[in-house]
Amino acid sequence: VILDLxxxxxxxxxxxxxxxxxxxxxxxxxxxxxxxxxxQFAFAPVWGRLSDRFGRRPxxxxxxxxxxxxxxxxxxxxxxxxxxxxxxxxGAFAANISVASAYITDVTEDEERTRWMGMLGASxxxxxxxxxxxxxxxxxxxxxxxMLFAGGLAAVNFVFxxxxxxEPPRHEVAESPTGRFAxxxxxxxxx
Numbered sequence: 001v002i003l004d005l006x007x008x009x010x011x012x013x014x015x016x017x018x019x020x021x022x023x024x025x026x027x028x029x030x031x032x033x034x035x036x037x038x039x040q041f042a043f044a045p046v047w048g049r050l051s052d053r054f055g056r057r058p059x060x061x062x063x064x065x066x067x068x069x070x071x072x073x074x075x076x077x078x079x080x081x082x083x084x085x086x087x088x089x090x091g092a093f094a095a096n097i098s099v100a101s102a103y104i105t106d107v108t109e110d111e112e113r114t115r116w117m118g119m120l121g122a123s124x125x126x127x128x129x130x131x132x133x134x135x136x137x138x139x140x141x142x143x144x145x146x147m148l149f150a151g152g153l154a155a156v157n158f159v160f161x162x163x164x165x166x167e168p169p170r171h172e173v174a175e176s177p178t179g180r181f182a183x184x185x186x187x188x189x190x191x
Contacts, residue, residue: 001100002123003157004067007150008094009131010138011074015087018143022080032087039091044098056103057167059096064161066093068154075147106168 019029051059070090077083104116131150138146 001097001120002126003153004064004094004096005123005127006131006134007067007071007127007153009127009129010135010146010150010153011071011131013132013135014139014143014146017139019080019083021143022077022083024080024083028080032084035084036087036091036094039088040095043092043095047095048098048102051099051102055167056099056106057165059099060103060165061158061161063093063096063099064154064158067096068151068158071147071151071154075144075151103168 015032016029019032024032047059047063067090070086070093074083074086074090077086101117101120104120105113108116134149135146138149
């Protein structure tokens with residue numbers, strides 16, 4: 001997870017300049033950023049359900065590989081639509097944080113769970129601290145370089161996970177009595 005978050009952070013200082021080079025104005029750049037968030041929001045329950053059905057490991061491996069591919073696509077984008085599509089795809093695969101949380105829940109004992117969930121939260125801080133610094137350091141070599149570096153980092157993460165990430169024991173999944181999108185029934189959340 002920490003490498004995914006560093007990869008996310010690497011993109012942040014470079015993306016506005018690259019989007020501007022492709023002709024994006026403030027509104028279009030806002031669409032690129034919000035498109036990432038929308039697909040992340042939409043795919044979090046999808047990945048969660050798939051991980052309940054097929055296992056945490058295959059879903060995590062798929063999303064890590066997808067993150068790598070989307071970052072490489074971003075690095076190779078040659079137009080604003082390509083940039084936008086790569087960010088939509090990246091958002092969809094970045095929705096794996098919920099699966100990572102479920103994985104931690106599955107593999108930790110009750111008394112250790114708080115500690116490991118705290119480590120997951122700390123990963124956000126580390127990713128948002130190191131990622132933009134790395135992106136800023138690599139940007140002088142071209143806007144594609146930080147994106148490709150982030151894609152390579154995600155590929156390293158995939159190889160590591162492929163060999164080091166076991167499938168946790170399966171637990172019975174109770175169907176939510178209020179449905180999959182019950183949270184959206186709350187007016188404050190909808191707004």
